[in-house]
Amino acid sequence: MKKLIAATSVLSLLFLFSGTSFSETKHHGHYSKGMDGHKYMGHGKHGSKWGGWCLLKYKTELGLTEEQQAKIKALKTENQKQAIMRQADIDVAKVELKELIHKSGVDKEAVKAKIKEVYGKKADKRIARYLHKQDVKSVLTPEQKEKLKKIYTMAKSKAPKKSCPL
Numbered sequence: 001m002k003k004l005i006a007a008t009s010v011l012s013l014l015f016l017f018s019g020t021s022f023s024e025t026k027h028h029g030h031y032s033k034g035m036d037g038h039k040y041m042g043h044g045k046h047g048s049k050w051g052g053w054c055l056l057k058y059k060t061e062l063g064l065t066e067e068q069q070a071k072i073k074a075l076k077t078e079n080q081k082q083a084i085m086r087q088a089d090i091d092v093a094k095v096e097l098k099e100l101i102h103k104s105g106v107d108k109e110a111v112k113a114k115i116k117e118v119y120g121k122k123a124d125k126r127i128a129r130y131l132h133k134q135d136v137k138s139v140l141t142p143e144q145k146e147k148l149k150k151i152y153t154m155a156k157s158k159a160p161k162k163s164c165p166l
Contacts, residue, residue, distance in 0.1 A: 086125045
């Protein structure tokens with residue numbers, strides 16, 4: 001009876017865990033919806049459409065200097081490297097979780113701890129994405145930030161699914 005309860009608990013956790021991982025699609029070259037509800041294009045789970053490149057799309061309208069463009073590109077590149085490492089940490093933790101779940105004599109506490117670790121890493125990834133957006137915005141002058149708000153409002157009203165998720 002105890003084994004049946006343990007197996008049911010583990011299967012429930014596995015079902016819960018695997019269901020949320022499907023929300024992070026890995027469709028390269030296609031739009032996919034991230035956990036934050038925004039759509040991203042072509043970067044899979046390692047980066048976002050927003051990452052600074054949509055600002056460069058409006059470089060003329062915003063009046064970005066060459067120096068600002070270079071800073072935004074550098075921030076984007078560094079963010080991509082860090083995002084790849086963060087995602088790798090998440091993927092390794094998921095593999096370790098599966099390993100724990102499929103062991104004979106499942107240690108429920110170890111499984112719970114590993115699930116918390118996976119979701120902690122996912123939270124860290126989301127926080128890093130937010131901080132990156134703030135870093136990119138910090139390159140702009142107050143006037144450019146105002147222009148960006150107007151551009152975003154206009155883009156959102158015309159095509160909400162294709163605008164930058166500020």
